Amino acid sequence: MDLKKMYNEHSLRENPPGNFRPDEVLIDTVGGKLVHGDSALDFSNKAVNSLYLAQEGFYVAAVAPDPELVADTASKADETGANIKVYSSDLTALPFPEGEFNIVYDDRWFDHVGYVEREKYAEEMWRVLKPGGYLILVTVQCRNARTCCDRGDPYVMFRSIFDIEEIRDVTSLYMDSRQRMFSMLMKKKTPAF
Known part of the structure:
Protein backbone atom coordinates (compact mmCIF):
# COMPACT_ATOMS: atom_id res chain seq x y z
CA MET A 1 0.00 0.00 0.00
CA ASP A 2 1.37 3.40 -0.98
CA LEU A 3 0.07 5.33 2.01
CA LYS A 4 1.29 8.73 0.83
CA LYS A 5 -0.48 8.32 -2.51
CA MET A 6 -3.65 7.04 -0.83
CA TYR A 7 -3.63 9.95 1.64
CA ASN A 8 -2.99 12.63 -0.98
CA GLU A 9 -5.27 11.39 -3.77
CA HIS A 10 -8.58 10.55 -2.08
CA SER A 11 -10.44 10.71 1.21
CA LEU A 12 -9.70 7.81 3.53
CA ARG A 13 -13.44 7.56 4.21
CA GLU A 14 -13.82 6.21 0.66
CA ASN A 15 -11.83 3.07 1.54
CA PRO A 16 -13.91 -0.08 2.07
CA PRO A 17 -14.49 -1.21 5.69
CA GLY A 18 -11.50 -3.07 7.08
CA ASN A 19 -9.14 -1.54 4.52
CA PHE A 20 -7.46 1.43 6.25
CA ARG A 21 -10.77 3.20 6.78
CA PRO A 22 -11.52 5.57 9.68
CA ASP A 23 -14.16 4.68 12.26
CA GLU A 24 -17.75 5.15 11.07
CA VAL A 25 -18.55 7.30 14.11
CA LEU A 26 -15.76 9.69 13.13
CA ILE A 27 -16.85 9.77 9.49
CA ASP A 28 -20.46 10.48 10.50
CA THR A 29 -19.66 13.27 12.95
CA VAL A 30 -16.72 15.00 11.26
CA GLY A 31 -17.41 14.15 7.61
CA GLY A 32 -21.10 14.83 8.16
CA LYS A 33 -20.16 18.26 9.55
CA LEU A 34 -21.93 17.66 12.88
CA VAL A 35 -18.75 18.95 14.52
CA HIS A 36 -16.14 21.25 13.05
CA GLY A 37 -13.10 23.30 13.94
CA ASP A 38 -9.38 23.43 13.33
CA SER A 39 -7.85 21.30 16.09
CA ALA A 40 -8.49 17.73 17.23
CA LEU A 41 -7.17 15.46 19.94
CA ASP A 42 -7.27 11.79 18.93
CA PHE A 43 -7.13 8.95 21.44
CA SER A 44 -7.49 6.05 19.08
CA ASN A 45 -5.60 2.89 18.44
CA LYS A 46 -5.53 3.51 14.71
CA ALA A 47 -3.37 6.02 12.87
CA VAL A 48 -6.03 6.14 10.17
CA ASN A 49 -8.32 8.18 12.45
CA SER A 50 -5.63 10.82 12.97
CA LEU A 51 -4.88 10.87 9.24
CA TYR A 52 -8.57 11.28 8.43
CA LEU A 53 -8.91 14.21 10.83
CA ALA A 54 -5.86 15.83 9.19
CA GLN A 55 -7.43 15.28 5.75
CA GLU A 56 -10.54 17.08 7.01
CA GLY A 57 -8.41 20.13 7.82
CA PHE A 58 -7.65 19.65 11.50
CA TYR A 59 -4.33 20.03 13.23
CA VAL A 60 -4.20 16.72 15.12
CA ALA A 61 -2.57 15.81 18.40
CA ALA A 62 -2.59 12.02 18.63
CA VAL A 63 -2.16 10.54 22.11
CA ALA A 64 -1.64 6.95 23.15
CA PRO A 65 -0.23 5.46 26.34
CA ASP A 66 1.31 2.59 24.33
CA PRO A 67 4.75 3.36 22.77
CA GLU A 68 4.09 1.00 19.82
CA LEU A 69 0.92 2.89 18.87
CA VAL A 70 2.75 6.20 19.23
CA ALA A 71 5.52 4.97 16.92
CA ASP A 72 3.05 3.62 14.34
CA THR A 73 1.08 6.87 14.19
CA ALA A 74 4.26 8.98 14.06
CA SER A 75 5.60 6.85 11.19
CA LYS A 76 2.39 7.17 9.17
CA ALA A 77 2.20 10.93 9.83
CA ASP A 78 5.80 11.34 8.62
CA GLU A 79 5.16 9.18 5.55
CA THR A 80 2.12 11.21 4.48
CA GLY A 81 3.23 14.65 5.62
CA ALA A 82 -0.01 15.00 7.61
CA ASN A 83 -0.40 17.78 10.17
CA ILE A 84 -0.18 15.43 13.17
CA LYS A 85 1.92 15.59 16.32
CA VAL A 86 2.13 12.41 18.39
CA TYR A 87 2.38 12.16 22.17
CA SER A 88 2.66 9.43 24.77
CA SER A 89 0.72 10.55 27.82
CA ASP A 90 -1.46 9.58 30.73
CA LEU A 91 -5.04 10.33 29.69
CA THR A 92 -5.79 11.92 33.07
CA ALA A 93 -2.87 14.41 32.94
CA LEU A 94 -2.55 15.71 29.39
CA PRO A 95 0.31 18.00 28.28
CA PHE A 96 -1.97 20.58 26.63
CA PRO A 97 -3.20 24.00 27.72
CA ASP A 111 -12.32 1.66 28.91
CA HIS A 112 -8.70 1.40 30.10
CA VAL A 113 -8.95 4.29 32.56
CA GLY A 114 -9.23 2.95 36.10
CA TYR A 115 -12.66 3.17 37.65
CA VAL A 116 -11.59 5.71 40.30
CA GLU A 117 -9.74 7.83 37.71
CA ARG A 118 -12.70 8.27 35.38
CA GLU A 119 -13.90 11.48 37.03
CA LYS A 120 -10.42 12.98 36.51
CA TYR A 121 -10.54 11.77 32.90
CA ALA A 122 -13.89 13.55 32.34
CA GLU A 123 -12.55 16.77 33.89
CA GLU A 124 -9.42 16.57 31.75
CA MET A 125 -11.45 16.18 28.55
CA TRP A 126 -13.51 19.23 29.57
CA ARG A 127 -10.32 21.19 30.35
CA VAL A 128 -8.62 20.68 26.97
CA LEU A 129 -11.74 21.42 24.89
CA LYS A 130 -12.52 24.90 23.62
CA PRO A 131 -15.87 26.39 24.70
CA GLY A 132 -18.54 24.57 22.69
CA GLY A 133 -16.06 21.82 21.76
CA TYR A 134 -17.10 18.19 21.35
CA LEU A 135 -16.06 14.95 23.00
CA ILE A 136 -16.80 11.89 20.87
CA LEU A 137 -16.52 8.82 23.08
CA VAL A 138 -16.67 5.25 21.76
CA THR A 139 -16.73 2.65 24.50
CA VAL A 140 -17.31 -1.08 24.93
CA GLN A 141 -20.83 -2.02 25.86
CA CYS A 142 -20.90 -4.42 28.77
CA ARG A 143 -22.83 -4.65 31.99
CA ASN A 144 -21.90 -5.17 35.64
CA ALA A 145 -18.13 -4.89 35.26
CA ARG A 146 -16.13 -2.30 37.19
CA THR A 147 -13.48 -1.95 34.47
CA CYS A 148 -16.09 -1.58 31.77
CA CYS A 149 -19.11 0.60 31.55
CA ASP A 150 -22.66 0.54 30.38
CA ARG A 151 -24.75 3.28 28.88
CA GLY A 152 -25.65 4.69 32.31
CA ASP A 153 -22.14 4.98 33.76
CA PRO A 154 -20.63 7.51 31.35
CA TYR A 155 -23.95 9.30 31.00
CA VAL A 156 -24.03 10.04 34.72
CA MET A 157 -20.33 10.89 34.79
CA PHE A 158 -20.35 13.35 31.88
CA ARG A 159 -23.78 14.99 32.09
CA SER A 160 -22.77 17.62 34.66
CA ILE A 161 -20.04 19.06 32.42
CA PHE A 162 -21.22 18.10 28.92
CA ASP A 163 -24.51 18.34 27.04
CA ILE A 164 -25.06 14.82 25.73
CA GLU A 165 -26.37 15.30 22.20
CA GLU A 166 -26.40 11.72 20.93
CA ILE A 167 -25.96 8.18 22.22
CA ARG A 168 -26.04 5.35 19.72
CA ASP A 169 -25.13 1.71 19.43
CA VAL A 170 -22.27 0.88 17.10
CA THR A 171 -20.64 -2.35 16.05
CA SER A 172 -16.96 -2.62 15.30
CA LEU A 173 -14.71 -5.28 13.90
CA TYR A 174 -12.07 -5.91 16.56
CA MET A 175 -9.52 -8.72 16.33
CA ASP A 176 -11.64 -10.52 13.71
CA SER A 177 -14.83 -10.45 15.76
CA ARG A 178 -17.75 -8.06 15.91
CA GLN A 179 -17.93 -6.10 19.13
CA ARG A 180 -20.93 -4.14 20.42
CA MET A 181 -20.12 -0.65 21.58
CA PHE A 182 -21.82 2.67 21.89
CA SER A 183 -20.80 6.20 21.07
CA MET A 184 -21.63 9.43 22.83
CA LEU A 185 -21.47 12.85 21.17
CA MET A 186 -21.10 15.45 23.92
CA LYS A 187 -20.75 19.22 23.79
CA LYS A 188 -18.74 21.04 26.46
CA LYS A 189 -20.87 23.06 28.88
CA THR A 190 -19.49 26.46 29.80
CA PRO A 191 -19.15 26.99 32.68
CA ALA A 192 -19.35 23.46 33.98
CA PHE A 193 -18.50 23.82 37.64
Whole structure:
Protein backbone atom coordinates (compact mmCIF):
# COMPACT_ATOMS: atom_id res chain seq x y z
CA MET A 1 0.00 0.00 0.00
CA ASP A 2 1.37 3.40 -0.98
CA LEU A 3 0.07 5.33 2.01
CA LYS A 4 1.29 8.73 0.83
CA LYS A 5 -0.48 8.32 -2.51
CA MET A 6 -3.65 7.04 -0.83
CA TYR A 7 -3.63 9.95 1.64
CA ASN A 8 -2.99 12.63 -0.98
CA GLU A 9 -5.27 11.39 -3.77
CA HIS A 10 -8.58 10.55 -2.08
CA SER A 11 -10.44 10.71 1.21
CA LEU A 12 -9.70 7.81 3.53
CA ARG A 13 -13.44 7.56 4.21
CA GLU A 14 -13.82 6.21 0.66
CA ASN A 15 -11.83 3.07 1.54
CA PRO A 16 -13.91 -0.08 2.07
CA PRO A 17 -14.49 -1.21 5.69
CA GLY A 18 -11.50 -3.07 7.08
CA ASN A 19 -9.14 -1.54 4.52
CA PHE A 20 -7.46 1.43 6.25
CA ARG A 21 -10.77 3.20 6.78
CA PRO A 22 -11.52 5.57 9.68
CA ASP A 23 -14.16 4.68 12.26
CA GLU A 24 -17.75 5.15 11.07
CA VAL A 25 -18.55 7.30 14.11
CA LEU A 26 -15.76 9.69 13.13
CA ILE A 27 -16.85 9.77 9.49
CA ASP A 28 -20.46 10.48 10.50
CA THR A 29 -19.66 13.27 12.95
CA VAL A 30 -16.72 15.00 11.26
CA GLY A 31 -17.41 14.15 7.61
CA GLY A 32 -21.10 14.83 8.16
CA LYS A 33 -20.16 18.26 9.55
CA LEU A 34 -21.93 17.66 12.88
CA VAL A 35 -18.75 18.95 14.52
CA HIS A 36 -16.14 21.25 13.05
CA GLY A 37 -13.10 23.30 13.94
CA ASP A 38 -9.38 23.43 13.33
CA SER A 39 -7.85 21.30 16.09
CA ALA A 40 -8.49 17.73 17.23
CA LEU A 41 -7.17 15.46 19.94
CA ASP A 42 -7.27 11.79 18.93
CA PHE A 43 -7.13 8.95 21.44
CA SER A 44 -7.49 6.05 19.08
CA ASN A 45 -5.60 2.89 18.44
CA LYS A 46 -5.53 3.51 14.71
CA ALA A 47 -3.37 6.02 12.87
CA VAL A 48 -6.03 6.14 10.17
CA ASN A 49 -8.32 8.18 12.45
CA SER A 50 -5.63 10.82 12.97
CA LEU A 51 -4.88 10.87 9.24
CA TYR A 52 -8.57 11.28 8.43
CA LEU A 53 -8.91 14.21 10.83
CA ALA A 54 -5.86 15.83 9.19
CA GLN A 55 -7.43 15.28 5.75
CA GLU A 56 -10.54 17.08 7.01
CA GLY A 57 -8.41 20.13 7.82
CA PHE A 58 -7.65 19.65 11.50
CA TYR A 59 -4.33 20.03 13.23
CA VAL A 60 -4.20 16.72 15.12
CA ALA A 61 -2.57 15.81 18.40
CA ALA A 62 -2.59 12.02 18.63
CA VAL A 63 -2.16 10.54 22.11
CA ALA A 64 -1.64 6.95 23.15
CA PRO A 65 -0.23 5.46 26.34
CA ASP A 66 1.31 2.59 24.33
CA PRO A 67 4.75 3.36 22.77
CA GLU A 68 4.09 1.00 19.82
CA LEU A 69 0.92 2.89 18.87
CA VAL A 70 2.75 6.20 19.23
CA ALA A 71 5.52 4.97 16.92
CA ASP A 72 3.05 3.62 14.34
CA THR A 73 1.08 6.87 14.19
CA ALA A 74 4.26 8.98 14.06
CA SER A 75 5.60 6.85 11.19
CA LYS A 76 2.39 7.17 9.17
CA ALA A 77 2.20 10.93 9.83
CA ASP A 78 5.80 11.34 8.62
CA GLU A 79 5.16 9.18 5.55
CA THR A 80 2.12 11.21 4.48
CA GLY A 81 3.23 14.65 5.62
CA ALA A 82 -0.01 15.00 7.61
CA ASN A 83 -0.40 17.78 10.17
CA ILE A 84 -0.18 15.43 13.17
CA LYS A 85 1.92 15.59 16.32
CA VAL A 86 2.13 12.41 18.39
CA TYR A 87 2.38 12.16 22.17
CA SER A 88 2.66 9.43 24.77
CA SER A 89 0.72 10.55 27.82
CA ASP A 90 -1.46 9.58 30.73
CA LEU A 91 -5.04 10.33 29.69
CA THR A 92 -5.79 11.92 33.07
CA ALA A 93 -2.87 14.41 32.94
CA LEU A 94 -2.55 15.71 29.39
CA PRO A 95 0.31 18.00 28.28
CA PHE A 96 -1.97 20.58 26.63
CA PRO A 97 -3.20 24.00 27.72
CA GLU A 98 -6.80 24.66 28.63
CA GLY A 99 -9.14 25.14 25.66
CA GLU A 100 -6.76 23.76 23.03
CA PHE A 101 -9.08 21.55 20.92
CA ASN A 102 -12.40 21.74 19.07
CA ILE A 103 -12.79 17.95 19.12
CA VAL A 104 -11.59 15.11 21.31
CA TYR A 105 -12.10 11.64 19.80
CA ASP A 106 -11.68 8.67 22.14
CA ASP A 107 -11.97 5.23 20.58
CA ARG A 108 -12.08 2.84 23.57
CA TRP A 109 -9.22 4.31 25.65
CA PHE A 110 -11.81 5.37 28.24
CA ASP A 111 -12.32 1.66 28.91
CA HIS A 112 -8.70 1.40 30.10
CA VAL A 113 -8.95 4.29 32.56
CA GLY A 114 -9.23 2.95 36.10
CA TYR A 115 -12.66 3.17 37.65
CA VAL A 116 -11.59 5.71 40.30
CA GLU A 117 -9.74 7.83 37.71
CA ARG A 118 -12.70 8.27 35.38
CA GLU A 119 -13.90 11.48 37.03
CA LYS A 120 -10.42 12.98 36.51
CA TYR A 121 -10.54 11.77 32.90
CA ALA A 122 -13.89 13.55 32.34
CA GLU A 123 -12.55 16.77 33.89
CA GLU A 124 -9.42 16.57 31.75
CA MET A 125 -11.45 16.18 28.55
CA TRP A 126 -13.51 19.23 29.57
CA ARG A 127 -10.32 21.19 30.35
CA VAL A 128 -8.62 20.68 26.97
CA LEU A 129 -11.74 21.42 24.89
CA LYS A 130 -12.52 24.90 23.62
CA PRO A 131 -15.87 26.39 24.70
CA GLY A 132 -18.54 24.57 22.69
CA GLY A 133 -16.06 21.82 21.76
CA TYR A 134 -17.10 18.19 21.35
CA LEU A 135 -16.06 14.95 23.00
CA ILE A 136 -16.80 11.89 20.87
CA LEU A 137 -16.52 8.82 23.08
CA VAL A 138 -16.67 5.25 21.76
CA THR A 139 -16.73 2.65 24.50
CA VAL A 140 -17.31 -1.08 24.93
CA GLN A 141 -20.83 -2.02 25.86
CA CYS A 142 -20.90 -4.42 28.77
CA ARG A 143 -22.83 -4.65 31.99
CA ASN A 144 -21.90 -5.17 35.64
CA ALA A 145 -18.13 -4.89 35.26
CA ARG A 146 -16.13 -2.30 37.19
CA THR A 147 -13.48 -1.95 34.47
CA CYS A 148 -16.09 -1.58 31.77
CA CYS A 149 -19.11 0.60 31.55
CA ASP A 150 -22.66 0.54 30.38
CA ARG A 151 -24.75 3.28 28.88
CA GLY A 152 -25.65 4.69 32.31
CA ASP A 153 -22.14 4.98 33.76
CA PRO A 154 -20.63 7.51 31.35
CA TYR A 155 -23.95 9.30 31.00
CA VAL A 156 -24.03 10.04 34.72
CA MET A 157 -20.33 10.89 34.79
CA PHE A 158 -20.35 13.35 31.88
CA ARG A 159 -23.78 14.99 32.09
CA SER A 160 -22.77 17.62 34.66
CA ILE A 161 -20.04 19.06 32.42
CA PHE A 162 -21.22 18.10 28.92
CA ASP A 163 -24.51 18.34 27.04
CA ILE A 164 -25.06 14.82 25.73
CA GLU A 165 -26.37 15.30 22.20
CA GLU A 166 -26.40 11.72 20.93
CA ILE A 167 -25.96 8.18 22.22
CA ARG A 168 -26.04 5.35 19.72
CA ASP A 169 -25.13 1.71 19.43
CA VAL A 170 -22.27 0.88 17.10
CA THR A 171 -20.64 -2.35 16.05
CA SER A 172 -16.96 -2.62 15.30
CA LEU A 173 -14.71 -5.28 13.90
CA TYR A 174 -12.07 -5.91 16.56
CA MET A 175 -9.52 -8.72 16.33
CA ASP A 176 -11.64 -10.52 13.71
CA SER A 177 -14.83 -10.45 15.76
CA ARG A 178 -17.75 -8.06 15.91
CA GLN A 179 -17.93 -6.10 19.13
CA ARG A 180 -20.93 -4.14 20.42
CA MET A 181 -20.12 -0.65 21.58
CA PHE A 182 -21.82 2.67 21.89
CA SER A 183 -20.80 6.20 21.07
CA MET A 184 -21.63 9.43 22.83
CA LEU A 185 -21.47 12.85 21.17
CA MET A 186 -21.10 15.45 23.92
CA LYS A 187 -20.75 19.22 23.79
CA LYS A 188 -18.74 21.04 26.46
CA LYS A 189 -20.87 23.06 28.88
CA THR A 190 -19.49 26.46 29.80
CA PRO A 191 -19.15 26.99 32.68
CA ALA A 192 -19.35 23.46 33.98
CA PHE A 193 -18.50 23.82 37.64
